[in-house]
Every structure is written in structure tokens, then in C-alpha cells.
Amino acid sequence: MATRMTPSEALVETLAAYGVTDVFGIVGSAYMDALDIFPAAGIRFIPTVHEQGAAHMADGYSRAGGKHGVCIAQNGPGITNFVTAVAAAYWAHTPVVAITPETGSMGLGLGGFQETEQLPIFSRITKFQGHVNRSERMAEITSRCFEYAMAERGPAQLNIPRDFFYGEADYEIPQPRKLTRAAGGEESLDEAAKLLAAAKFPVIISGGGALFSGGVKNCKALAERLGCPVVNSYLHNDSFPCNHPLWAGPLGYQGSKAGMKLLSRADVVLALGSRLGPFGTLPQHGLEYWPKGAKIIQVDVDHRMLGLTRPVTVPVCGDAAAAAAALLARLEKIGALACDASKEERARAIKEEKQKWEDELNEWASEKDKWSRETEKADKVKGMHPREVLRALEKAMPDNAMVSTDIGNICSVANSYLRFRHPNSFFAAMSFGNCGYAFPTIIGAKLAAPNRPAVAYVGDGAWGMSFGEILTCVRENIPVTVVVFHNRQWGAEKKNQVDFYGNRFLGVNLGENEKTAANFTDIAKAMGAHAQRIENLDEVGEALEKACDAQKGGKDTPGRTTILELICTRELGDPFRRDALKPPHRLLQKYKQFS
Numbered sequence: 049m050a051t052r053m054t055p056s057e058a059l060v061e062t063l064a065a066y067g068v069t070d071v072f073g074i075v076g077s078a079y080m081d082a083l084d085i086f087p088a089a090g091i092r093f094i095p096t097v098h099e100q101g102a103a104h105m106a107d108g109y110s111r112a113g114g115k116h117g118v119c120i121a122q123n124g125p126g127i128t129n130f131v132t133a134v135a136a137a138y139w140a141h142t143p144v145v146a147i148t149p150e151t152g153s154m155g156l157g158l159g160g161f162q163e164t165e166q167l168p169i170f171s172r173i174t175k176f177q178g179h180v181n182r183s184e185r186m187a188e189i190t191s192r193c194f195e196y197a198m199a200e201r202g203p204a205q206l207n208i209p210r211d212f213f214y215g216e217a218d219y220e221i222p223q224p225r226k227l228t229r230a231a232g233g234e235e236s237l238d239e240a241a242k243l244l245a246a247a248k249f250p251v252i253i254s255g256g257g258a259l260f261s262g263g264v265k266n267c268k269a270l271a272e273r274l275g276c277p278v279v280n281s282y283l284h285n286d287s288f289p290c291n292h293p294l295w296a297g298p299l300g301y302q303g304s305k306a307g308m309k310l311l312s313r314a315d316v317v318l319a320l321g322s323r324l325g326p327f328g329t330l331p332q333h334g335l336e337y338w339p340k341g342a343k344i345i346q347v348d349v350d351h352r353m354l355g356l357t358r359p360v361t362v363p364v365c366g367d368a369a370a371a372a373a374a375l376l377a378r379l380e381k382i383g384a385l386a387c388d389a390s391k392e393e394r395a396r397a398i399k400e401e402k403q404k405w406e407d408e409l410n411e412w413a414s415e416k417d418k419w420s421r422e423t424e425k426a427d428k429v430k431g432m433h434p435r436e437v438l439r440a441l442e443k444a445m446p447d448n449a450m451v452s453t454d455i456g457n458i459c460s461v462a463n464s465y466l467r468f469r470h471p472n473s474f475f476a477a478m479s480f481g482n483c484g485y486a487f488p489t490i491i492g493a494k495l496a497a498p499n500r501p502a503v504a505y506v507g508d509g510a511w512g513m514s515f516g517e518i519l520t521c522v523r524e525n526i527p528v529t530v531v532v533f534h535n536r537q538w539g540a541e542k543k544n545q546v547d548f549y550g551n552r553f554l555g556v557n558l559g560e561n562e563k564t565a566a567n568f569t570d571i572a573k574a575m576g577a578h579a580q581r582i583e584n585l586d587e588v589g590e591a592l593e594k595a596c597d598a599q600k601g602g603k604d605t606p607g608r609t610t611i612l613e614l615i616c617t618r619e620l621g622d623p624f625r626r627d628a629l630k631p632p633h634r635l636l637q638k639y640k641q642f643s
Contacts (some may be wrong), residue, residue: 050218055183056082058219062190064089065221068118070495072102076122078149078210094524097516099126103133104485105492106144111475112450113496116194120147123210124162132482134203135173139480141256143197146205153209166207175202183212191222199227201260229349231374232366240345240362241378245385247316250274254288255281257321257348263369264288264471267320270376275391277398279307282328283476290467296398300328301624302463306401308337319346321368323353327479330627347371409464419546420619428561431615432585434458438465444589446596449501450493454486456507457539461621484513487530491521494528501596502528508558509538511568522576527607529595535616536565543623548631572611579611
């Protein structure tokens with residue numbers, strides 16, 4: 049039944065109907081009429097330091113909590129500050145709803161204060177754009193944004209001219225619809241089951257779709273029936289439990305050599321909820337590991353992803369959890385499988401390859417290239433080896449911790465060391481690869497899952513972009529732990545200048561010594577957080593354990609945010625994009641010396 053109310057009330061009532069309890073943003077006059085009634089609807093507004101941080105928090109909140117993440121800001125510059133984070137959410141398939149108040153409908157196009165066209169900006173990084181063209185449609189279009197964001201697994205933009213928050217109309221508040229997803233077409237599932245039944249060395253790639261669908265349990269059951277290794281798709285290290293004997297580790301940059309070697313032996317690959325992104329399957333550790341002769345079964349809920357990046361033998365347009373269950377049921381009907389005879393042999397191979405990789409990581413204390421050795425010797429700041437630090441953090445990490453990682457050299461090397469037993473534990477910027485992602489994202493994740501330890505891995509370059517959100521943690525009592533790898537450089541880009549540009553370093557050094565480099569421990573303390581500067585490896589594990597424990601707080605004390613500033617050497621791991629660079633070729637004489 050329709051009820052008379054204001055458009056602001058219709059917006060807030062619709063948010064409440066969709067279970068929204070937290071909204072991230074920066075206060076602005078454009079939506080203040082709706083903001084005023086958030087508390088009455090049980091909605092907490094979390095004021096952030098920057099709008100990009102707000103949208104990243106909405107991303108982390110959604111990924112950790114399995115529901116929508118919502119952000120809002122002032123029209124114009126506040127909204128344009130959302131762009132980077134919304135793009136990251138797009139490539140992470142996160143149902144963020146970005147509410148974007150706009151210049152008033154009667155002033156649009158006149159070049160007024162804080163005016164820009166807000167729909168074109170987001171047109172390629174959202175799954176749906178809802179524009180409220182009449183105030184009477186506020187509830188309808190708001191509902192549609194929430195429906196499409198979840199159904200299509202990506203951000204939606206709710207664009208509202210600021211004058212449309214006012215007035216009166218009769219509104220019916222829509223209720224959420226439950227969307228049931230199918231396993232896929234019967235014919236394609238039958239074909240896929242036949243391929244798996246005939247496979248002698250099947251391998252499963254467990255991707256983001258296995259997480260989003262709640263399908264990790266089904267993936268595990270299918271893998272156990274096949275007795276096959278399971279690898280995580282790139283930056284989805286939580287898509288299969290690391291303590292399972294069939295787990296073989298993540299693919300992609302600095303991934304598991306064991307997983308790559310096992311995948312290279314596959315005659316049938318089941319990509320379960322993975323788009324098989326090109327960056328996540330690049331050669332690594334000197335291995336061309338993609339099995340060129342293997343038959344590929346790709347399961348994805350989005351038909352546009354099927355066969356997009358590489359030829360697929362059997363495409364299955366379906367939900368990963370439902371598809372895994374349907375394939376298992378078909379295999380049970382078939383009975384004997386070709387891979388049954390070699391199940392024990394495969395189990396031994398998985399165990400052996402994993403042990404070799406663990407042994408290699410244990411011995412891989414530092415980078416062995418000439419530049420790293422010489423730099424470490426000459427450096428006046430004697431830091432810790434990044435790989436040793438990452439190993440120590442791995443061993444001390446609480447079992448149920450959530451970890452977010454930023455982009456950069458050390459954070460990306462962490463892919464070798466981050467293992468998870470539980471789904472929805474690992475949050476990365478995925479293929480958008482933007483700096484400043486990890487810290488605000490883990491804040492949002494902590495708010496969604498307050499009883500889980502929350503840890504962000506951040507390089508010192510990216511930390512400069514995001515540490516302002518310490519104020520959000522302190523003011524709003526959202527306790528997290530941040531590990532800052534301080535090596536005084538933009539490491540990923542510096543590696544390119546080492547490999548391709550003759551050690552001519554421009555724009556990559558962030559302080560040559562202790563006097564010119566920032567002291568992030570003092571900065572964090574000044575902002576109200578606890579902080580510790582660590583220079584000795586034997587202090588790393590205990591410091592992480594104490595910092596995570598401090599998030600719990602006590603009977604009369606709130607949980608504590610801790611910044612661990614780890615002083616690291618300037619050695620560098622392999623570059624991100626060796627595939628995208630070439631040795632320089634100069635035509636003009638005055639530039640010849642730079643060839």
C-alpha cells in the first residue's frame with residue numbers, strides 16, 4: 049500500500065528494506081535531508097577522510113559481509129573522488145551502491161557550483177546506472193540499483209538531482225527479491241561431466257565465483273571425488289582452504305610454483321567461477337605453465353566471460369556452487385572415472401610439489417639478483433629482507449584473519465605467502481591494481497565482521513595515499529592492524545627501471561635515508577593510533593599477534609588500531625609487467641646515451 053512521504057524518507061525506507069545498516073561517505077549539503085533521518089532508520093553514517101576511502105570501505109564491507117556496500121558524498125568533486133574505488137569494485141565484482149547526489153535539475157548545464165555530468169563518468173565502471181528523473185520514482189529506482197548490483201555482481205550508481213530529495217508523494221517501498229541461480233544448461237553440464245569422467249589428470253581452478261556463490265564447499269566435494277589438485281585463481285587465495293590436502297596454491301604473479309607445475313600436467317581444466325583473466329595466467333617463476341593441449345571447462349554466471357580470454361572446450365553459463373553440485377551428481381551417476389586409477393599417484397604428486405615449494409620458500413630468504421645484493425650492501429639503512437618478513441607474518445597470522453593487500457612489489461610478493469582456511473578472508477584490488485586500496489578496504493571489512501582480526505598489507509608509497517583514514521579508525525572505533533613495508537621506494541616501478549632503463553631512477557625513490565624518509569610510526573601516533581617501528585626480524589611475529597589481539601579491546605576499553613612500520617631492504621622481486629615493456633630504442637642523438 050502506498051504511503052505519503054518525502055523523497056528523502058522514500059530513499060531511507062528503501063535502504064532499510066534492503067538491509068542497509070552502514071553507509072560510508074563525507075557529509076554534504078546535497079543529501080543532508082536524507083542524512084538527517086539515517087539514525088531513525090537504524091543506519092550508521094561513517095564519516096571518512098576521503099571519498100575514495102569511503103567507496104573502498106564499501107567494497108571491503110560488501111566482500112566481508114556478503115551484502116551490499118553503500119557510499120555517498122557531495123555532488124561534483126565529492127562524487128568524482130569515488131571513481132577509482134568504484135572501478136576497483138567493478139573488477140572485483142563487488143555489489144557497491146554509490147549514491148551520487150547531483151546538481152539540481154533546474155541548474156544542470158549552467159556551470160553552477162560543484163557541477164559536472166556524473167553519469168558519463170561512471171558509465172564504463174558500473175553494472176547499472178539509475179538516474180532519478182522525477183522525485184516520485186525515488187523508491188523504484190533505488191530498489192533497482194540494489195537489485196542489479198547483486199544480480200550482476202558489480203557496482204551500481206544511484207544518481208539523484210539534489211532538489212529531488214524534497215517534496216511529497218505516495219510511495220510503495222519495494223522489498224528485496226530472492227534470485228535463485230541455475231547450474232547451467234543441461235547439455236553443457238552433461239558434456240562437462242563426460243570430459244571430467246574421461247580425464248586422467250584433471251585440475252580445478254577455484255575462482256571468485258566459487259566465493260560469491262558460497263560454492264567453496266561444493267568445490268571441495270567435487271575435487272575430493274576427482275582426487276584432483278585445486279589452485280586458486282589470481283588474488284582469490286581464499287577460494288579453497290589451504291589446509292586441504294588437494295589445495296595447491298594460487299596462480300598469477302608470485303603465486304605457487306607447486307600449483308603451476310600441477311596445472312601444467314592437466315589434460316582437463318575446470319575453471320570454476322573464473323574469467324581466466326590474462327594477468328592471472330601469465331608465465332611466472334620462469335614457467336610457461338598453462339597446459340596448451342588441455343581441454344577447458346569454464347563455468348561463469350556471466351555469459352560474456354565464457355571464452356573471452358582463451359578458447360574453451362565446454363562453456364557453462366551458470367552459478368559456480370550449483371554447477372559444482374550438478375557436476376558431482378553426474379559423476380556419481382557415471383560411477384568409475386578414468387582418474388580413479390591414478391588417485392594415489394596424484395595425491396603423492398600434489399604432496400611432493402607442495403613440499404618442494406615450501407622448501408624453496410624457506411630457503412628464499414632474499415632476492416639473488418646482482419642489483420639487490422649491491423644495493424643492500426651500499427644502503428645506509430639496514431632493513432629486513434621482505435621475504436623473511438612475509439614468512440614471519442604468515443606464521444603469526446591468526447587462523448580466522450582477514451587480509452587486504454595493496455598494489456606494489458612487496459605486497460604482491462605476499463601472494464606466495466598468504467594462505468587462508470576460510471572464504472571471504474582475502475581482499476585485493478584485483479586487475480584494476482590501484483594504490484591506496486588496502487587500508488580503507490580492511491576498515492570496511494572490519495565493520496562488517498567485527499569479531500575477525502583485520503590486517504592490511506601496504507607499501508610505503510601506497511601508504512602515503514591512504515594513511516589519513518587512521519582518523520576514521522580512531523574517531524569511529526574501527527580497530528584494524530596495518531603492516532607498512534617501508535623500503536623508501538615505489539618498488540614495482542623501480543624494478544622496471546632496473547631491468548630496462550639502466551638503473552636511471554626517476555620518481556621512484558622516497559627518501560635516501562632516515563632523515564629524508566617519512567617516520568610513519570610518529571605520524572600514526574600523532575593521529576591517535578598505536579604504532580611500532582620494527583627493524584629486527586624476531587620481533588615481527590609477536591608484534592602482529594599483539595596488534596591483532598589489541599583489536600578486541602577490553603571490558604572498558606575500545607579495540608586499538610595498530611600501525612606496524614617494518615623497515616625493509618630495497619631488494620626487489622620480479623617485475624609485474626615484463627610482458628608489457630621493451631628495451632628502449634632512441635632515434636635522436638641527444639638521447640642515444642639512454643638506449
